[in-house]
Amino acid sequence: MKGARIFRTIQVKLIIIYVLLILIGMQLIGVYFISTMKTSLMESFTNNLNEQANILTKFVEQTLSPSPQNANTTDEQTLEDLRGIVSTLFSINEAEIQVLDASGKVLTTSVPSHQSYVGRKNTTLAVSRALQGIRDNEQEMVGEDNVRKKVVAKPAFYEGKIIGAVYIVASMNELFETINRVNGIFMSGMLIALGLTGILSVLLAHTITNPIKGLTRHATQVAEGRFDQQVPVHGDDEIGQLSEAFNEMTGRLQEALSAIEEEKEKLASILTNMSDGVIATDEHGIVAVTNRRAREMLDIEIGHGVPLTELLGLSEERMAQLRGLSEQVIMIRKEKPEYEHNYTMRVTFTPIHRRDKSASGTIVVLQDVTEQEKLEQSRREFVANVSHELRTPLTTIKSYAEALEDGALQEKELGERFVGVIRNEVERMIRLVTDLLHLSRLDSSQAPLRRQETDIAEMLEEVADRFSFQLRQKSIHAEVQIAEEITPAWLDRDQIDQVLDNLVSNAIKYTMDGGSIELSAIMTDAGSISISVKDTGIGIPKKDLSRIFDRFYRVDKARSRNMGGTGLGLSIAREIIKAHGGTITLDSEWNEGTIVTFTLPTLQERGTAE
Incomplete structure (x- = not known):
């Protein structure tokens, strides 16, 4: 497998391509060159052979012709003349020359070992064609010694009659040896060229693939989040331009990722600190993102991967209607122990659309509207x-x-x-x-506080004095207790007097004759002044304590109205104490009495308004 992977590399592919191109090119050149050279040598060899055959034919025609000059010549002399011409003038290496008469009998041969052929007929096709007067008689053959030979036969004429023929059989060994030597030289040159090409292709491929390997390494580092690496640029060629583009891309990618991370952190911070709950789902309605407020409102620890229908308690049919093309708003009410009334949420469904207008998810915003309700x-x-x-x-x-x-x-x-x-x-x-x-x-903060230094003990004594007549009428005993550590406080005396008057008036109204009322002031551990109005009246039922400070709320509506109450006294008292930065509480037992306590911070600096 490792070897197979090597052949998949660009470097090896480039080397193979270069070598194959050179090999194919040289093969084409070699085939063309060898073929052309072989054809040329063959033509030259054949032409030379034909020229010698034509010359010999001329001598044979002169020798065998029955001319007057040959009238006194005997047959024996004629044969001697032919042997001399064949052996001396036309000696061809590794070639056999035969002179034949008109009947095809061999008159002489240039090969001593073939003297037995003299007087016999040569029945080869080339001879037969030559004796028929055909001049171009050429053929190739492989002899008994497994040597390729060239055969040429030429007819000899005298006054238009065939008087004989010349038959030449020449060996082509030397020709093919020359061709083989050229082939060997060409193959050696080709191997040397291939070797040099391989070396050069390795070097060239190395110069191309090394920058690509560097780009690959840096791309891997970028994929791992390392953007501080730069690809070296070695030139202005395409690879150099690619390296520059890669470096620029890395820089922009780093900036883009930094911006995305910053926006992601901002979004996460916004989602975490939102007062509304946010839920994001995919196209199948599975929750992908929830913020902390949403988990608190739904009373869950982990919402990721849960169907939205399960979180909100809705049916699949209802959810399909809400995941439409437009924004949908519904109200969901749940019961929670910490809420007196039902816990109410406004749920807004907003679809997320792709570019093709199809929905890819839903954003759900949860708003706690319990207090609003x-x-x-x-x-x-x-x-x-x-x-x-x-x-x-x-x-x-x-x-x-x-x-x-x-x-x-x-x-x-x-x-x-x-x-x-x-x-x-x-x-x-x-x-x-x-x-x-x-x-x-x-409510509209249009009643500014006019603070002044106030003696708490004196203020409570004056309150008791203001109601002394009503207290004597109902034989109610009033007592004022002031702790020793009480110090003067900066407050709006008129408004605090209004609070005390309301509390003492209520205590007198709902305390039977002969009862008692106690006004006390102590210092709390937090350094505030705590003032209490305690009575032994009819008290308030437990069910009414949570709403006693609501406007127009009365425990006994008919009785309160007959006593002249408006149902706003405690509400006004609470707003005045809140404006001073304090708190007010009420504790009561039915038929046992009531105690109302409010705290006021002790301010050290004098002020006229808040």
Whole structure:
């Protein structure tokens, strides 16, 4: 397998390509050269052989012709002449020359060992064709000694008649030896060229593949997150330009990844610190991302990989409707022990679209609207309570006014009583409107605090003195207890007096004759002043304690209204204490009494407003 991988490398492929190109090129050149050289040598050999055959034919025609000059020559002399011509003038290395008469009998031969052929007929095809008067008689043959030979036969004429023929058989050994030597030289040159080409191709491939290997190493390092490495640039060629482009790409990629990481951290920080819950799902509705707030709202530890239907408690059909092409909003209510009412979430489904308009997921935003729902409910109750509180006295005023108009005004005693009722109801409405305006100013921070140095003990004593008449009327014992460590505090004396007046007034209203009320002030461990109003009255049921500071909330509505209360006193007290930076609490047991405690920070610097 390792050897197979080697042949897959670019360097080896380049070497093989170069060597194969050179090999194919030299083979084509060699084939063409050898073929051309062989053809040329063969033509030269054949032409030389034909020329010698033609010359010999001329001598044979002169010798064998029955001319007057040959009339006195005997046959024996003629044969001697032919032997002399063949042996002396036309001696061809490794060639046999035969002179034949018109019948095809061999008159003489140049090969001594073939003297037995003399007087016999030569029946070869070339001779037969020559004796028939055909001049171009050439053929190649392989002799008994396994040597390739060239055969040429030429006819001899005298006055248009064939008087004989010349038959030449020449060995082609020397010709093919020459061709073989040329082939050997060419093969040696080709091998040397291939060797040099291989060496040069290795060097050339090395110069090409080394930068590519370097690019590969650096690309691997970049893939591993190491962007500080730079590819060396060795020239202005294509590889050099590629290296420069790679370095530039690495720099831009590093900048892009840094920007992405920065944006990712920002997004993670935003998601983590969002007051709303965020859930991201894939196209199949499986949760991919949840932030901390979403997990808190859904009361889960890990939401990743869970179907959204399971997290929100929705059916598949309902979820399919919500994952539409547009934004969808639903309300989900759950019961939680820490909430008095149902825990309410506004869930917004926003689809994520690809470029082809298909949905690739959904973003779900969870908003806790429990307090908003509670405030909306409180607002509705507040409007209803205000309407009710105003409608009752207005109805009474209208009724008594109509009675006066119908004649009650003529009766002095009855008319005065009706006018007194109308006056009381108007005063009650004035108190209600005054309290509402006071609450409105507190809510909108339009009632600035005018702080002054106040002696706590003196303030509580004055409160007790203001209610001494009511206390004596109901035989209620009032006691003021001030801790020794109490120091003067900077506060808005008028508003704190209003709080104390409201608390003491409530304590007197709901304490039976002969009861007791205690006003106390102590220092807390946190350095604040804690002021308490404790009574032995009828108390407040446990079910009403959580709403006792709500506006217009009354434990016994009919009784409270008959006592002249507006249901806003404790609400105003809470807003005043909150404006001072303190807290107010109420603890009560039914038929055992009530204790209201509020804390005020002790400010060391004097101020006129906040």
